[in-house]
Amino acid sequence: MSATLEPRQVKAISRNRRVAGADPDKRHQILEGAHAVFTARGFDAASMNDIAAAANVSKGTLYVYFEDKEHLFVALIEREREKQKQGMYEALAEEPDLDQALMNFGIGLVRLLTGPFAMSAHRIVLGVAERMPDLGREFYERGPMLGARNLAAFLDQRVAKGELAIQDTALAAAQFVDLSQSTLMRPRLFNAERMPPSEDEIAYVVGEAVATFMARYGVTAKGA
Amino acid sequence: MSATLEPRQVKAISRNRRVAGADPDKRHQILEGAHAVFTARGFDAASMNDIAAAANVSKGTLYVYFEDKEHLFVALIEREREKQKQGMYEALAEEPDLDQALMNFGIGLVRLLTGPFAMSAHRIVLGVAERMPDLGREFYERGPMLGARNLAAFLDQRVAKGELAIQDTALAAAQFVDLSQSTLMRPRLFNAERMPPSEDEIAYVVGEAVATFMARYGVTAKGA
Amino acid sequence: MSATLEPRQVKAISRNRRVAGADPDKRHQILEGAHAVFTARGFDAASMNDIAAAANVSKGTLYVYFEDKEHLFVALIEREREKQKQGMYEALAEEPDLDQALMNFGIGLVRLLTGPFAMSAHRIVLGVAERMPDLGREFYERGPMLGARNLAAFLDQRVAKGELAIQDTALAAAQFVDLSQSTLMRPRLFNAERMPPSEDEIAYVVGEAVATFMARYGVTAKGA
Amino acid sequence: MSATLEPRQVKAISRNRRVAGADPDKRHQILEGAHAVFTARGFDAASMNDIAAAANVSKGTLYVYFEDKEHLFVALIEREREKQKQGMYEALAEEPDLDQALMNFGIGLVRLLTGPFAMSAHRIVLGVAERMPDLGREFYERGPMLGARNLAAFLDQRVAKGELAIQDTALAAAQFVDLSQSTLMRPRLFNAERMPPSEDEIAYVVGEAVATFMARYGVTAKGA
DNA sequence: GATGAATGAGCCTTCATTCAT
């Protein structure tokens, strides 16, 4: 006769067994649906029903692949982050000319940030940041903060080479990031501007960002 | 028709006369409750029940003063905006010294933006911006955009006076606004930083913003 | 400006406000419906949907009057207990003749226990006793245990009067209670017997219970 | 009827032919898992998922061996009954001394009934008795009723031998069974008493049961 | 025969909104 199990043990067993979510195609399919619905509606207004329908999957299947709505959302955010951060920082490493390196980096950054997904992700994450602070923090740390940190490391190198005169490279990096987005990011975020900026607009704004940045931190500049 | 009115008509007339939500005290009371609850929970997670309770008002009364949840929220946002933009731009008009004027303006701006209400308002508005684009746009236009525009007007004056050399004052204004918030706003927004920055931090960052800005646009600067 | 509320505080407020469930008629109506459905199906298989339908009330209304399914069930159990324990023990106090007093008590007890409601209540409470031990214990303590305790007190009096010779009146009381139900309760409980026993059957079994009890504990008996 | 069979019948036959669940080891394995889960949770709260996990078997396999949840449960109950009634009544046949025979029987009975499995089985069967009356009746008839019947047969023998004076041996048997459980069974059933009674407690209560029983039915007793 | 991913009905509960008092 088997031993009597405590409820907790029984649950543990069934939990361990739940390997599930094995089929990567279906997982992908679900994430596509989730992307569409979360993007269109935001976290709260997106219903698991809608997501199941959008993914062409039964509601139950959603829960085979993801523990609950929040986990599904987090998985989506993570997938998108992976998708998009590729090649972001190569520009910095490869380009020897300082101005051009900054220009390339800034353009890539702004292109990414003003794109439709980053837009949605920002809005959704910010929308739930009060209730899900960990999600907000993690998103920030693995996204914007990471970008600034990588740029700061690059600036450190150029300072070491004598090409730049910066005391607080962390702040300088953040300044450049913010300058690059000036007038472009905010109206997008608030949905005051429905379309991503054109390449020309981006080039202009980032160019001005580089100019301002170099005016302050370039070795021949007065502010050094 | 004769002068005799059916009871129902009398009632109908008095219904039409209902100036709905006439009592300003009660309206204020409701907005207070709404503020507390929206701030604590976000738009979707805030229930009309909670708001009624927080406002010490019956649920029905909510609907006398505001058409529905969304209108209540919009009214709240508008009220708060009025509340807080007062005196934001006086700094610019009053202070003759350019650096100091920018400093004062930047500090006031950052203090406001990193404060608890602006935080919530941003998060909530952004969270619903996809579903309620008008709200997002309006918030942007009457808030951040207005600030930048006022600053741009100020810059125009100083350019005219020969104190600054700026071609695109609209962009320059936006740059200054963004520089002032560097490293301060974003972590707050994502809830990665739970406390508003100290006055010292603000002063440091805004100081650096002024330095960078003036390096680019100051009349004696190389970038002019 | 109202102070920012922590989520917990907001919830507390709304909880406190929920006076609700004021209308006793509607409450009664709901309990009737709940009675019907719980009785017919048991706790788990009874759905709130069914209960709402049986009570002719909307699903939402259920939750105005009762916090959740479990609370509704507990309230039902309590109401029924009140309903039925009235006058159970008066028989003991009033009847001077010992045999007759026991007879009356036993008959009342068995009539109650084999009736349709006690039946359902037993089954349901026992069915969930593993998962809701508090409910089980409370039901036991306020029901069966209380009956035995009252009887034990009565026996103590009669022992003091010299009418009975009992060392362990608690056990003796329990014995009498169990003897009275012999062959009647168990088949009912298991649904092997669909109808309550007739008055004649009850009288017979309780009569035998009294005879057996008195053979053991009566003052003139051998077992004294 | 003619020799022609309707398709449906053919299917039925082939279904019957399916020796479904042929492997006795796997069947046993499943029942072990079912035992653990049903015991821990009750009928409704036990999920087939948990049972499959506890049995280390796939969910599909469950349905190869058992038609559905209910059939699995019934099979479990039946198996456990077989397991435990063995040797229950040997005490009666072997022991020549009447008091001792009753004592042994009563002790064995109570030990069994207050043990963990009988507890769960009772609770679960009672919990579903309304919805599954056949299960309840069968459980009763093959369990408690059978015990009482065996005891009654024994009493008949002793009455024939002149050792007891009983008119209604069926009732007397039931009385003894109930007396033996007094104060022990009920609190266990309601989960008011989490541990099975000690051997001493059992011996005491059964001893008192024998004493009361013999006071009534012993040949030298007044009640004869 | 065994598997376990997939299904979809159904469960409990919440909530914006209405309306009789």
Added chain:
DNA sequence: CATGAATGAAGGCTCATTCAT
């Protein structure tokens, strides 16, 4: 005007059962 009980649609999630492999 104010109230708050009542509504019922909708939400997130579970689970017995099926079926392609």
